[in-house]
Amino acid sequence: MTHDDPLSATFNALADPTRRAILERLCAGEATVGELAEPFDLSLPTISKHLKVLQKAGLVEQSRQAQWRPCRLRPEPLREVASWMGQYREFLGESFDRLEEYLAQLQTRAQTVNRRKKDHDQDGPEQ
Known part of the structure; x- marks a missing residue:
């Protein structure tokens, strides 16, 4: 599934309850993939796939700290959704x-x- 506009990519990412739960967790601060996977009965590769969708939408970014790759929430796409809904x-x-x-x-x-x-x-x- 490809999206021509960022708003569609954001809504696609938000359509899944697991991805929404990941975003909710990231509101509390950075987390590793393992930490994000803890509350779910899902494999690390499955969580990684969810993270890729969130990254593609610009909602999550990963940095590199030694062997760790912590994830953090990027609020800009959510602001765009809020702005669009404002109308x-x-x-x-x-x-x-x-x-x-x-x-x-x-x-x-x-x-x-x-x-x-x-x-x-x-x-x-x-x-």
Whole structure:
């Protein structure tokens, strides 16, 4: 799978829960491939494949320190995703506002129905 734009590569990398978990771990600081593999029931080569996808998207970089190759998070692609999503904030906000208004209307109707039912029950049967 190839991507012509960085945003697509970032979304592709974020589509996998293992890769998202790796990024979450890297938020706490640098880690080796072995350290990243610890919480998973996956082989080191499989973790390395996930890291390659994250590297291709620019989300992770590896440096060399003697025999170690620690990985670190690169936040720039995530900023690009946040910026792209920013154009939808107003729409989402309006949608949530409309949903909140609708739920408030439903709640008001339910309270009215319950009050009428309670009043009817208190009046007792008609004679």
